Amino acid sequence: xxxxxxxxxxxxxxxxxxxxxxxxxxxxxxxxxxxxxxxxxxxxxxxxxxxxxxxxxxxxxxxxxxxxxxxxxxxxxxxxxxxxxxxxxxxxxxxxxxxxxxxxxxxxxxxxxxxxxxxxxxxxxxxxxxxxxxxxxxxxxxxxxxxxxxxxxxxxxxxxxxxxxxxxxxxxxxxxxxxxxxxxxxxxxxxxxxxxxxxxxxxxxxxxxxxxxxxxxxxxxxxxxxxxxxxxxxxxxxxxxxxxxxxxxxxxxxxxxxxxxxxxxxxxxxxxxxxxxxxxxxxxxxxx
Amino acid sequence: xxxxxxxxxxxxxxxxxxxxxxxxxxxxxxxxxxxxxxxxxxxxxxxxxxxxxxxxxxxxxxxxxxxxxxxxxxxxxxxxxxxxxxxxxxxxxxxxxxxxxxxxxxxxxxxxxxxxxxxxxxxxxxxxxxxxxxxxxxxxxxxxxxxxxxxxxxxxxxxxxxxxxxxxxxxxxxxxxxxxxxxxxxxxxxxxxxxxxxxxxxxxxxxxxxxxxxxxxxxxxxxxxxxxxxxxxxxxxxxxxxxxxxxxxxxxxxxxxxxxxxxxxxxx
Amino acid sequence: xxxxxxxxxxxxxxxxxxxxxxxxxxxxxxxxxxxxxxxxxxxxxxxxxxxxxxxxxxxxxxxxxxxxxxxxxxxxxxxxxxxxxxxxxxxxxxxxxxxxxxxxxxxxxxxxxxxxxxxxxxxxxxxxxxxxxxxxxxxxxxxxxxxxxxxxxxxxxxxxxxxxxxxxxxxxxxxxxxxxxxxxxxxxxxxxxxxxxxxxxxxxxxxxxxxxxxxxxxxxxxxxxxxxxxxxxxxxxxxxxxxxxxxxxxxxxxxxxxxxxxxxxxxxxxxxxxxxxxxxxxxxxxxxxxxxxxxxxxxxxxxxxxxxxxxxxxxxxxxxxx
Numbered sequence: 001x002x003x004x005x006x007x008x009x010x011x012x013x014x015x016x017x018x019x020x021x022x023x024x025x026x027x028x029x030x031x032x033x034x035x036x037x038x039x040x041x042x043x044x045x046x047x048x049x050x051x052x053x054x055x056x057x058x059x060x061x062x063x064x065x066x067x068x069x070x071x072x073x074x075x076x077x078x079x080x081x082x083x084x085x086x087x088x089x090x091x092x093x094x095x096x097x098x099x100x101x102x103x104x105x106x107x108x109x110x111x112x113x114x115x116x117x118x119x120x121x122x123x124x125x126x127x128x129x130x131x132x133x134x135x136x137x138x139x140x141x142x143x144x145x146x147x148x149x150x151x152x153x154x155x156x157x158x159x160x161x162x163x164x165x166x167x168x169x170x171x172x173x174x175x176x177x178x179x180x181x182x183x184x185x186x187x188x189x190x191x192x193x194x195x196x197x198x199x200x201x202x203x204x205x206x207x208x209x210x211x212x213x214x215x216x217x218x219x220x221x222x223x224x225x226x227x228x229x230x231x232x233x234x235x236x237x238x239x240x241x242x243x244x245x246x247x248x249x250x251x252x253x254x255x256x257x258x259x260x261x262x263x264x265x266x267x268x269x270x271x272x273x274x275x276x277x278x279x280x281x282x283x284x285x286x287x288x
Numbered sequence: 289x290x291x292x293x294x295x296x297x298x299x300x301x302x303x304x305x306x307x308x309x310x311x312x313x314x315x316x317x318x319x320x321x322x323x324x325x326x327x328x329x330x331x332x333x334x335x336x337x338x339x340x341x342x343x344x345x346x347x348x349x350x351x352x353x354x355x356x357x358x359x360x361x362x363x364x365x366x367x368x369x370x371x372x373x374x375x376x377x378x379x380x381x382x383x384x385x386x387x388x389x390x391x392x393x394x395x396x397x398x399x400x401x402x403x404x405x406x407x408x409x410x411x412x413x414x415x416x417x418x419x420x421x422x423x424x425x426x427x428x429x430x431x432x433x434x435x436x437x438x439x440x441x442x443x444x445x446x447x448x449x450x451x452x453x454x455x456x457x458x459x460x461x462x463x464x465x466x467x468x469x470x471x472x473x474x475x476x477x478x479x480x481x482x483x484x485x486x487x488x489x490x491x492x493x494x495x496x497x498x499x500x501x502x503x504x505x506x507x508x509x510x511x512x513x514x515x516x517x518x519x520x521x522x523x524x525x526x527x528x529x530x531x532x533x534x535x536x537x538x539x540x541x542x543x544x545x546x547x548x549x550x551x552x553x554x555x556x
Numbered sequence: 557x558x559x560x561x562x563x564x565x566x567x568x569x570x571x572x573x574x575x576x577x578x579x580x581x582x583x584x585x586x587x588x589x590x591x592x593x594x595x596x597x598x599x600x601x602x603x604x605x606x607x608x609x610x611x612x613x614x615x616x617x618x619x620x621x622x623x624x625x626x627x628x629x630x631x632x633x634x635x636x637x638x639x640x641x642x643x644x645x646x647x648x649x650x651x652x653x654x655x656x657x658x659x660x661x662x663x664x665x666x667x668x669x670x671x672x673x674x675x676x677x678x679x680x681x682x683x684x685x686x687x688x689x690x691x692x693x694x695x696x697x698x699x700x701x702x703x704x705x706x707x708x709x710x711x712x713x714x715x716x717x718x719x720x721x722x723x724x725x726x727x728x729x730x731x732x733x734x735x736x737x738x739x740x741x742x743x744x745x746x747x748x749x750x751x752x753x754x755x756x757x758x759x760x761x762x763x764x765x766x767x768x769x770x771x772x773x774x775x776x777x778x779x780x781x782x783x784x785x786x787x788x789x790x791x792x793x794x795x796x797x798x799x800x801x802x803x804x805x806x807x808x809x810x811x812x813x814x815x816x817x818x819x820x821x822x823x824x825x826x827x828x829x830x831x832x833x834x835x836x837x838x839x840x841x842x843x844x845x846x847x848x849x850x851x852x853x854x855x856x857x858x859x860x861x862x863x864x865x866x867x868x869x870x871x872x873x874x875x876x877x878x
Contacts (some may be wrong), residue, residue, distance in 0.1 A: 355570060357759075358757070359633045379756070379757070379760075379762070380757045380758050380763055381757045381760050381762045381763070382760075382762075384757075384758060384759055384760030389758075390758055392758075396752065396754065396755050396758075397752070397755065398748060398751040398752050398753055398755065399751070399752075401748075401751065402756060404745075407750045408744075409745070409756075410759045411760065412744065412745070413743060413759045413761055414651075414760070417741075417771075419741075419742055420740060420742070421736070421737050421740045421742045421743070422737075422740060423740055423741065424572050424738055424739050424740065425739060425741040425743070425744045428738070428741065452600050457666035467755075467759065471759055471760055556752060
């Protein structure tokens with residue numbers, strides 16, 4: 001492999017991995033803190049992508065669409081938590097699986113009713129549509145670099161939120177000891193609602209950012225969901241940093257899998273998971 | 289493999305062969321959690337016909353010790369010998385198979401099953417052919433008899449068909465013991481069997497313990513001093529993960545160290 | 557329910573199934589055959605979910621592997637030998653379950669759910685991405701397996717009616733088999749694991765082996781269903797092992813009430829019945845299905861088979877109050 005191609009693949013791996021991290025971080029937080037398994041998490045990614053498509057069609061600009069779409073996703077998440085998920089905390093995992101499975105069907109059909117089943121492209125904003133030439137024939141799109149930059153900024157922001165803010169302190173305390181959080185006089189319902197909505201917003205943002213690259217299509221939530229599960233399993237349930245490491249690992253495995261063994265590209269991710277499971281059944285960074 | 293063999297034989301010959309009735313030996317057991325040693329060089333020995341009580345304030349490491357002996361927790365260092373054989377590396381299930389049975393501090397039964405089925409499952413674990421998939425489990429008369437005998441021995445006669453989870457706390461504690469008995473365990477590790485019991489139930493349990501120890505070796509972790517001094521042949525007192533003193537009840541009763549340790553902790 | 561009444565109801569249901577083709581059209585006979593096959597599939601999953609306490613979200617993998625085994629064993633212009641195809645399909649499914657079980661059974665709870673799903677997805681990609689089984693287009697089973705031995709043909713699966721009765725017989729066989737397994741010492745161990753795995757270990761059971769055996773057995777029985785499904789429809793696609801299929805069969809088990817073999821079959825009937833009904837009404841039937849699932853979880857703990865008991869209880873309460 002030529003060095004330039006190699007470099008491009010590395011950049012692609014990083015970009016894909018970081019994007020997956022956005023989806024998986026919300027998933028792992030919701031697992032870790034509320035003990036909820038949410039199959040519908042992939043739908044939030046799909047909803048984000050379709051929001052990006054719809055709002056870009058309306059406003060003519062993806063950036064504007066994201067600015068508008070993010071609060072919408074956050075509010076949607078909070079509403080969903082209030083309506084449905086708040087009733088699931090005391091239920092067993094099986095019921096959580098089923099209810100969220102039912103939600104996937106509902107979201108997919110609502111999407112089909114609202115927008116239809118066609119594949120749609122989303123334009124990259126003119127500002128970022130350029131490419132950086134790497135050699136005579138190869139170049140790298142600025143927009144992909146932008147995605148990576150945004151994701152890195154968000155990862156740092158998430159770190160700051162978790163380590164440096166009162167909300168982060170509550171989240172960390174909550175994932176260790178629910179009783180203690182309540183004893184501290186923290187409104188646990190509000191905390192849960194915020195965390196859930198945050199997770200929805202992050203997944204939706206990932207969908208919005210990915211929309212121009214992958215275009216928007218039916219069923220796009222499903223594959224992201226399962227990859228995110230793999231990331232959460234590899235990283236260790238509830239561990240945001242485990243999710244980051246695992247997401248990058250998967251980003252590299254998938255990207256290089258496609259280049260090196262295209263026939264079995266879909267399997268690379270699962271092979272990584274199998275190996276990690278043999279090595280550490282509870283993930284790389286297991287949460288006490 | 290050959291090395292492991294040698295090791296087992298080595299320990300077997302090193303074990304005190306003269307004391308034929310020593311069943312279980314804990315040899316310098318240490319367990320660390322992070323930097324903290326929950327148990328440090330704990331030595332115990334359990335003899336057939338004897339009840340060995342483990343005393344100590346909360347957090348002294350009694351549960352850690354019993355968990356290491358039963359195989360629920362691997363020790364960081366030290367060895368566990370059953371009849372002279374090194375069993376340190378065996379799982380909880382394997383230890384149960386060779387005669388180490390335990391009960392739990394927090395009642396640990398099959399709450400939805402009848403008393404009989406709780407004990408039948410326990411007894412069935414001794415069935416030489418548990419994999420037969422076309423025999424009726426309830427047709428294994430041997431297993432059923434063992435379960436029934438254990439129920440009677442633990443004082444639950446007549447309550448075979450009760451759903452375990454609906455019984456009183458004291459009855460559930462008895463069931464815990466019945467289940468261990470149904471596995472034909474020779475070494476009983478009993479973690480606070482009297483916890484939460486009323487005085488009458490406690491008295492019954494003490495009588496039961498006296499009967500049980502006749503042909504078994506028992507380790508009893510217990511907070512109830514009266515009960516411990518009523519049944520124990522040997523008492524070991526632990527404080528902060530180490531053995532403070534070990535000896536016959538009289539010695540422990542009169543020990544200045546034990547007094548200080550307990551009084552210092554607010555216990556009497 | 558009184559066991560005698562339950563037995564009478566089961567026998568009545570069986571008689572109903574036997575006489576059904578005389579009344580229903582061939583369209584409905586095929587639909588009932590489909591329901592029965594999915595009933596076998598649901599029973600095999602119930603062994604894990606309802607009896608052993610293992611919530612597998614990847615059970616479609618074993619169903620699909622068996623279906624693909626039939627497809628791959630069927631020559632282009634000839635039928636496969638039934639006596640080879642069925643055992644091969646079941647063994648392939650069981651073997652896959654055994655190998656995957658070695659991995660997934662190392663995990664518990666939420667992890668188990670996610671990892672079973674992930675491994676099933678891996679199997680999905682094997683068939684979806686490679687040319688092995690016709691890729692994403694799927695593969696035809698042009699001829700139904702032939703059961704002729706030494707010139708004698710005990711049954712002919714090409715005959716829709718005979719195929720239907722073969723499916724009924726398979727359902728009865730799997731039901732009886734699982735009933736026997738569940739009353740055996742092995743079955744009691746599984747139920748014990750569901751109730752309290754830790755205690756089972758301290759009683760001397762190496763629970764991992766039992767769970768692996770249950771997982772393998774359930775995979776093999778899912779394979780029976782997969783075999784029949786491929787034979788019935790003559791066509792196999794990667795969708796057979798998609799995670800939607802896994803979700804649907806889990807839903808059947810829950811609809812029918814976990815830990816109840818007959819309930820699993822009822823769940824399959826209810827699920828497919830609803831699906832067909834909704835699909836008649838609208839192209840967007842999944843919306844209704846999703847609504848039913850969400851409502852079932854929120855308002856109907858215990859599933860359909862618990863419904864009569866709950867209704868009776870409610871009536872009792874009301875008559876007491878009134």
